[in-house]
Each structure stands twice: as C-alpha cells, then as structure tokens.
Amino acid sequence: GTDAIPETDGAEKGTSYNKVRGDKVIAFARDFLDEALPLSSGSHVGTTGYVVDAASLTVTLADGSTVGLKDPSQLLGYQGTPDAPTA
Structure with missing residues (x-):
C-alpha cells in the first residue's frame, strides 16, 4: 500500500x-x-469497459461510445483475456 x-x-x-x-x-x-495514458477523447473517469482488440486498446465510455489511447503505442501488453484484461 x-x-x-x-x-x-x-x-x-x-x-x-x-x-x-x-x-x-x-x-x-x-x-x-x-x-x-490519455484517451483519444473523453476520460478514464466513468469508463465502463476495456478490451484489447488486434493489439490496440478499446475503451467504452459512460455514454456507450468507444475510443482508444491518444498514443496507441503506449499499449505494451496486458494480462488476462483480450475481452476482459486484468492488468
């Protein structure tokens, strides 16, 4: 902690x-x-989901729209499954 x-x-x-x-x-x-890790638009505040899709991160915002990272090269890897990354 x-x-x-x-x-x-x-x-x-x-x-x-x-x-x-x-x-x-x-x-x-x-x-x-x-x-x-800023998003291309919107904010991580209030996001409802994160999915790794074809080596990019797709983030679902509170209004249901989806965005990626402002700089997609910042996604270096993940743990878990692509549809439910844990880290």
Missing part, C-alpha cells in the same frame, strides 16, 4: 473494506490514467 489516499473524511484504513476509501482509490487511479 501507499499513503496516496489520505485517511480523512471517512477514508480511514481499517480491518474491513471501506467503500469511501475504495471510491477514493478508484478516483485516484482513473485520474492517474488520464495523465499517464
């Missing part, structure tokens, strides 16, 4: 899952993806 998420406003670490903290972790990760 890291200290990237402050333990304030209900986001304290504990012995069981903390939904407030989990939501903050997801928001932090999506913001990071927007900076490190």
